[in-house]
Amino acid sequence: MTSEMLSNLYVLVLAAFLGFEVIKRVSPLLHTPLMSLTNALDAIAVVGAIVIVGEQKSTLSTVLGTLAVIAATSNVVGGFLITDRMLRMFKASPRGGGSK
Amino acid sequence: MSGSLQDPVIEIAYLVAVTLFVLSLKWLSSPATARRGVQAGEVGMLIAILATLLYRGIVSYEWVLIGLVVGALIGIPLGLVQMTAVPQRTALSHAFGAFATALVGTAEFYLRTPNISPFIMSALSIEIILGALTFTASLMAAGKLQEVLPQRPITYKGQNFVNLGILVLAILVAIYLVNHPGATWLFPFLIAIPMVFGVLLIVPIGGADMPTVISLLNSYAGLSAAAMGFVLRSKLLIVAGALDGSSGFILSVIMSRAMNRSFTNVLFGAFGQVQETNGKQATGTVRSATPEEAAAILEAANSVMIVPGYGMAVAQAQHKVRELYDALTKRGIDVKFAIHPVAGRMPGHMNVLLAEADVPYDRLIEMDDANSDFPQVDVALVIGANDVTNPAARHDQSSPIFGMPILEVDKARTVMVIKRGMSPGFAGIENELYYLDKTLMIFGDAKSVVGSLVREITGGHEH
Numbered sequence: 299m300t301s302e303m304l305s306n307l308y309v310l311v312l313a314a315f316l317g318f319e320v321i322k323r324v325s326p327l328l329h330t331p332l333m334s335l336t337n338a339l340d341a342i343a344v345v346g347a348i349v350i351v352g353e354q355k356s357t358l359s360t361v362l363g364t365l366a367v368i369a370a371t372s373n374v375v376g377g378f379l380i381t382d383r384m385l386r387m388f389k390a391s392p393r394g395g396g397s398k
Numbered sequence: 399m400s401g402s403l404q405d406p407v408i409e410i411a412y413l414v415a416v417t418l419f420v421l422s423l424k425w426l427s428s429p430a431t432a433r434r435g436v437q438a439g440e441v442g443m444l445i446a447i448l449a450t451l452l453y454r455g456i457v458s459y460e461w462v463l464i465g466l467v468v469g470a471l472i473g474i475p476l477g478l479v480q481m482t483a484v485p486q487r488t489a490l491s492h493a494f495g496a497f498a499t500a501l502v503g504t505a506e507f508y509l510r511t512p513n514i515s516p517f518i519m520s521a522l523s524i525e526i527i528l529g530a531l532t533f534t535a536s537l538m539a540a541g542k543l544q545e546v547l548p549q550r551p552i553t554y555k556g557q558n559f560v561n562l563g564i565l566v567l568a569i570l571v572a573i574y575l576v577n578h579p580g581a582t583w584l585f586p587f588l589i590a591i592p593m594v595f596g597v598l599l600i601v602p603i604g605g606a607d608m609p610t611v612i613s614l615l616n617s618y619a620g621l622s623a624a625a626m627g628f629v630l631r632s633k634l635l636i637v638a639g640a641l642d643g644s645s646g647f648i649l650s651v652i653m654s655r656a657m658n659r660s661f662t663n664v665l666f667g668a669f670g671q672v673q674e675t676n677g678k679q680a681t682g683t684v685r686s687a688t689p690e691e692a693a694a695i696l697e698a699a700n701s702v703m704i705v706p707g708y709g710m711a712v713a714q715a716q717h718k719v720r721e722l723y724d725a726l727t728k729r730g731i732d733v734k735f736a737i738h739p740v741a742g743r744m745p746g747h748m749n750v751l752l753a754e755a756d757v758p759y760d761r762l763i764e765m766d767d768a769n770s771d772f773p774q775v776d777v778a779l780v781i782g783a784n785d786v787t788n789p790a791a792r793h794d795q796s797s798p799i800f801g802m803p804i805l806e807v808d809k810a811r812t813v814m815v816i817k818r819g820m821s822p823g824f825a826g827i828e829n830e831l832y833y834l835d836k837t838l839m840i841f842g843d844a845k846s847v848v849g850s851l852v853r854e855i856t857g858g859h860e861h
Contacts (some may be wrong), residue, residue: 302515304637306628311636316420323427326739326764329649329746330484331800332426333616337491339419339439340642343498343623344469345450348614351465352456352688359505364465366501369494371469374443377491379477380484382436384750387481388429391758395855 331384338377344370412634413450418442423645428681429759446634447782481754482711485608485743486543492615493536499622500529504589506629512580519579521628523572527592528622534596536615537750542600543608543743545812551604564595605708608743610653649745654766656739658791658802682833684820689847692814692840693854699776699812701732705805706748707741709782709817715845719781720755722848725855734761736778736805738766738786769806778810780831782844784817788829798827813837816847 299325347370350363418438425435447466456462479487480589503525507514514522541547568591575581577587604612624639626632654660687695696702704723710716726733735757741748749762761772772778780787783805790797791804809812813836820839831837840847 302631303628306631306633308854309633309636310624310627310640313640314644317423317641318648320420320423320427321641321645324423325428326424326652326746327749327759328429328432329652330744330750331432331746332563332645333421333488333612333649333745334484334491335422335426335436335439336620336642336645337488337616338443339422339638340495340620340623341498342415342419342443342446342638343495343502343626345446346502346626346632346635347449347452347465347498348447348462349455349630350502350509351461352453352458354457354461355509359509360461360500362505364461366498366505366510367462367465368469368472370498370539371466371502372473373498373695374493374716375465375470375473376476376487376523377473378436378440378443379474380479382433384481384484384753385429385432385436387750387753387756388432388651388759389753389756390429391760 300346319335328385331381334377334381334384338381341370341373341377344374401423405453408449408453411445412632415442415446415449416634416637418445419641423641429722443631481750483544483716484749484750485612486540488744489536489540489543489612489615492612492619493533493540495619496529496532496536496615496622499525499619499626500533500589502628503529506513506583507585508582509581510579511585514579516576519576519719520572520624523575523588525622525625525629526588527568527572528618528625530589530592531596531599532615532618532622534593535611536596536619537597538597538600539603539608539611539615542603542605542627546772549605551602551607553602557598557602558752561595561598564598568592568595605714605743606740609740609747610650610659612744613646613649613653615646617643617650620644620646653740653745656803658799666744673768684832685835685838687814687838687840689840689842689850690854692838695812695814695838696726696731696777696779696851697729697855699731701775702726702734702777702779703763703771703775703810704733704735705778705780705783705787705807706735706737706749706752707781707783707786708743709784710844711747711751713744715781715844715848716751716755717755718845718848719752720757721852722855723757723761725852729855734763734768734771736763736765736771736807738765738783738805741783741786765803765805769809772806772809775810777812777814778807780807780813780815780817781848782816784829785827787831788827789834790827790830794830807831808834808836811836814840816830816840816842816844 347363347366354360422435422439425431542549571587620639620642624636625637626803716822723733737748787807791799791802
């Protein structure tokens with residue numbers, strides 16, 4: 299195992315803990331937008347696909363890569379779009395939100 | 399590919415993107431800052447994609463741009479679906495994400511075989527197995543939610559053994575490939591076996607299990623992307639995948655707790671067991687009321703707690719419910735909504751539907767707060783929820799839902815239930831709530847019943 303693999307494992311473990319700490323604070327109110335937002339962020343896989351397509355090392359890799367770019371990009375665009383649409387709908391009560 | 403792109407500009411751009419992703423999730427924690435969170439995510443994504451396009455190893459942009467444009471054209475309608483279709487859209491997007499990682503993994507395998515180190519081949523195997531099974535499982539889940547596939551869980555004897563056996567087979571294939579990365583003849587099995595597993599995983603799943611399943615698939619899709627990060631030596635992917643994976647994991651733990659399922663039960667995806675015993679048969683008389691009578695009781699109340707469930711979504715009654723909220727609030731009645739974590743078909747489903755109908759989000763109350771309110775509530779109005787209100791979960795040890803945290807509507811002074819008929823809920827269990835002396839049943843379609851309640855209340859007020 300090279301030192302790079304080891305440092306990548308460190309990154310994985312630390313990012314997972316960071317994820318737990320940040321995400322457990324998200325109000326249950328916003329669990330649906332949370333899921334669509336993380337789904338859009340996860341579509342960062344598109345960068346790996348772009349490199350594979352651009353390098354054009356084989357026909358197979360270009361074809362598979364292009365399909366991957368399409369799938370991931372649709373998640374990026376659709377995911378951010380619907381998350382923002384949902385969040386725009388969440389409004390507090392008028393006049394400070396207190397009960398009557 | 400050359401793994402890390404070895405260009406300081408790109409690496410720094412990725413670091414900025416990762417920072418923005420973490421901020422994006424941090425800002426999502428409260429409705430006040432949540433939209434800023436989305437913008438941070440968008441900017442991070444844009445920076446990462448633009449930086450990648452600078453990579454000098456790219457010899458042709460033609461197919462890259464075609465992929466980006468076609469993907470965007472598919473993504474736009476998927477971002478504009480109706481709010482009631484959000485659960486199936488989410489399942490579909492998990493399928494797309496997993497599809498992308500499985501394809502990239504496949505391309506990487508054929509580019510690198512037979513020179514793949516055991517460490518990289520292990521990561522590649524995890525990427526492919528999780529990607530392939532999440533792809534078919536999410537498509538199945540989307541099909542069930544869209545009702546193009548039968549929603550009833552299909553179970554048979556020894557199902558878990560068959561599923562487990564198939565998963566073990568996939569892992570054995572992976573172990574062989576780790577030791578013999580040149581075995582290209584075996585590689586298609588590494589894709590096909592998990593795909594079969596994904597289908598079989600969802601076959602026994604019914605609607606009420608969907609929130610847990612969707613969360614779990616979310617987690618798998620994230621872990622698949624993190625594994626891809628190890629293959630491509632990209633810390634950006636590792637972090638994004640880990641964030642998505644932990645998010646899905648937290649949600650599935652919350653969902654499983656709300657359904658009183660054990661932790662291991664979630665991890666191994668053993669959902670949807672058919673309950674043989676239906677618990678004690680609830681008996682007694684059922685009292686029903688007309689919308690006029692119910693409206694009179696609501697008008698006389700000081701506080702009303704509305705309990706929405708999947709039935710409200712099916713009947714598309716959320717806008718009528720908002721009108722009822724307005725009519726009651728105008729009369730000075732304190733109206734709140736009690737939201738059970740697994741109400742609906744995905745985490746947070748009810749909140750989104752009610753927000754769409756312009757119900758202020760500070761009126762939506764979580765289960766624990768609602769339960770401390772119920773003893774002081776005059777009327778609990780149950781619209782399309784069933785099992786999550788069944789008091790048997792508290793005291794009847796023979797009931798399949800015994801121990802499940804419920805909304806304790808039976809502690810309110812009066813309970814009203816809007817329901818089509820007396821048919822039992824998803825779990826096939828009689829709800830003893832309906833036989834209590836304080837319970838009034840209002841039979842009919844949720845949308846039209848709530849509509850008549852609104853007419854009674856506003857009409858009676860104006861004339």
